[in-house]
Amino acid sequence: MEKxxxxxxxxxxxxxxxxxxxHGDESQKQEIAKAILxxxxxxxxxxxxxxxxxxxxxxxxFGTSAKFFDQPLDDKMAIAWTTPEANRGYSAPGxxxxxxxxxxTEVEALRSSVPDIKESLEIGREGEPxxxxxxxxxxxxxxxxxxxxxxxFEQCRALHVEVMRAIAVGMGLDAGxxxxxxxxxxxxxxxxxxxxxxxxxxxxxxxxVRAGEHSDYGSMTLLFQDxxxxxxxxxxxxxxxxxxxxxxxxxxxAGDLLARWSNDTIKSTIHRVVxxxxxxxDVHPPRYSIAYFCNPNFxxxxxxxxxxxxxxxxxxxxxxxxxxxLVQRLAATY
Numbered sequence: 601m602e603k604x605x606x607x608x609x610x611x612x613x614x615x616x617x618x619x620x621x622x623h624g625d626e627s628q629k630q631e632i633a634k635a636i637l638x639x640x641x642x643x644x645x646x647x648x649x650x651x652x653x654x655x656x657x658x659x660x661x662f663g664t665s666a667k668f669f670d671q672p673l674d675d676k677m678a679i680a681w682t683t684p685e686a687n688r689g690y691s692a693p694g695x696x697x698x699x700x701x702x703x704x705t706e707v708e709a710l711r712s713s714v715p716d717i718k719e720s721l722e723i724g725r726e727g728e729p730x731x732x733x734x735x736x737x738x739x740x741x742x743x744x745x746x747x748x749x750x751x752x753f754e755q756c757r758a759l760h761v762e763v764m765r766a767i768a769v770g771m772g773l774d775a776g777x778x779x780x781x782x783x784x785x786x787x788x789x790x791x792x793x794x795x796x797x798x799x800x801x802x803x804x805x806x807x808x809v810r811a812g813e814h815s816d817y818g819s820m821t822l823l824f825q826d827x828x829x830x831x832x833x834x835x836x837x838x839x840x841x842x843x844x845x846x847x848x849x850x851x852x853x854a855g856d857l858l859a860r861w862s863n864d865t866i867k868s869t870i871h872r873v874v875x876x877x878x879x880x881x882d883v884h885p886p887r888y889s890i891a892y893f894c895n896p897n898f899x900x901x902x903x904x905x906x907x908x909x910x911x912x913x914x915x916x917x918x919x920x921x922x923x924x925x926l927v928q929r930l931a932a933t934y
Contacts, residue, residue, distance in 0.1 A: 605647035611835035619650030637770030644869030667741040669793040679734035684930035689734040723789040756892040784897040794887040811873035816855035818895035823851040828887040834870040863908035898923030
């Protein structure tokens, strides 16, 4: 029986030992695969422990991320985010506004009234033609930054493949069903820093959040949190529930494209980042998190999966090109 990481208001997010899928016998693999699929079908979120990415690696990557954000603003702006097609580079606080809105005018109005209190750096697949990554200069604290992030990017890419294999097994498909959709690695590693903020900011503006409510766009997101908290997931009853950090775990949530791919049998659940539960006096300390946004290859054509519909008219969605879909979604965000 899997443990519950979160259980409140009809929302049950399971805590699953992924090492049993990676290294267990056939019955353990089947059990874990079904638990993962069930978690995505009911909550849209799961917590994974027993990860192939070591705690030492995660600690090093978080420390390296913090060093990047400690740089002067001019140094960070020198590698600024450019276009939705590239989706690479640094975004200053207030640059991005995540929401469920699609109209750019409405997004801008929301951004002006309730800006997200965060800054980020997007790192894409290295070597993608026409879209180079924007790396900080290798000097002082940034020596080794590129190698650290490329190594972590690859470890997360491999984890994405394994979680998708678990979904395939859970659905009764061949374990390698998704492999050909993922082999290019058209994913995005996002380093996130939520700067220290006075508690008064949240009192003065009751709608203020660190990241607005939204669903993610791709197949899934691997989220590594620090201990500060603030992530909330929307329950089936419409209440936002704390997804409290659990040491040594990765929070994994399904994205809109995976929900579409599964004919909505998998959920892409709304979530947000709000005022953390605890402050040091009058100030909330900085929060760091690392999100790895997983996508099918940008050239992939995504059709509703076999086994998720009985008759052709039960298909909810036409086929879609993965890359075009993601660019369209990103263009409404920035």
